[in-house]
Amino acid sequence: DAKTTQPNSMESNEEEPVHLPCNHSTISGTDYIHWYRQLPSQGPEYVIHGLTSNVNNRMASLAIAEDRKSSTLILHRATLRDAAVYYCILRGGTASKLTFGTGTRLQVTL
Amino acid sequence: GAVVSQHPSWVICKSGTSVKIECRSLDFQATTMFWYRQFPKQSLMLMATSNEGSKATYEQGVEKDKFLINHASLTLSTLTVTSAHPEDSSFYICSALVATAGRARDEQFFGPGTRLTVL
Numbered sequence: 001d002a003k004t005t006q007p008n009s010m011e012s013n014e015e016e017p018v019h020l021p022c023n024h025s026t027i028s029g030t031d032y033i034h035w036y037r038q039l040p041s042q043g044p045e046y047v048i049h050g051l052t053s054n055v056n057n058r059m060a061s062l063a064i065a066e067d068r069k070s071s072t073l074i075l076h077r078a079t080l081r082d083a084a085v086y087y088c089i090l091r092g093g094t095a096s097k098l099t100f101g102t103g104t105r106l107q108v109t110l
Numbered sequence: 111g112a113v114v115s116q117h118p119s120w121v122i123c124k125s126g127t128s129v130k131i132e133c134r135s136l137d138f139q140a141t142t143m144f145w146y147r148q149f150p151k152q153s154l155m156l157m158a159t160s161n162e163g164s165k166a167t168y169e170q171g172v173e174k175d176k177f178l179i180n181h182a183s184l185t186l187s188t189l190t191v192t193s194a195h196p197e198d199s200s201f202y203i204c205s206a207l208v209a210t211a212g213r214a215r216d217e218q219f220f221g222p223g224t225r226l227t228v229l
Contacts, residue, residue: 036220038154041201041223041225042222042223043114043116043203043204043205043220043221043222043223044154044203044205044220045220046217046218046219049217087153096142096159096207096218097144097156097159098144098156098205098218099156100146100153100154100155100156101153102153103153
């Protein structure tokens with residue numbers, strides 16, 4: 001599986017936008033970019049995924065670089081409930097399983 | 111989104127006993143379920159892939175005789191930790207796959223996890 005690189009931790013103030021980066025320089029043409037997050041003591045939760053075009057949903061936006069070697073998860077207005085570990089994961093076109101890296105621990109402060 | 115439940119949410123057992131953890135998809139059918147293990151301050155590690163009606167596929171390094179997986183129906187998979195020891199204490203999480211058009215578009219929905227403590 002192609003690997004992803006994320007910062008270990010990030011901080012944000014509440015009500016401000018947060019940009020969580022992910023590098024995936026070895027991504028293949030059939031890899032989808034998935035984002036999950038895990039709140040403390042809970043199972044992971046699906047956030048968003050995309051292939052080439054930017055994606056928006058009610059939780060977040062996903063900006064994918066033109067060369068697809070990096071992507072950014074955007075939380076438009078962080079709240080305290082967004083404090084979690086965010087995982088950027090690549091999934092191949094025929095693969096179902098997810099391989100979790102270390103993720104980015106997002107802290108949100110008042 | 112689809113709901114996945116796990117039971118129990120936490121369990122404490124004595125060393126040498128076996129513990130069964132259930133994973134249920136509540137409002138959908140899941141032909142494939144996954145079992146993960148997560149130690150404190152670490153990421154999730156995939157243990158096995160469970161397909162309904164067939165034997166589970168275990169990841170390298172995971173003992174299939176110690177972690178028994180049964181996926182007898184489209185809504186239930188169970189993980190049994192046999193002869194549990196303190197080093198098996200961990201957070202066990204299952205997920206269920208909701209298939210849509212094109213496998214890479216599939217979403218996994220995760221259960222809330224089961225915290226196992228072996229004394």
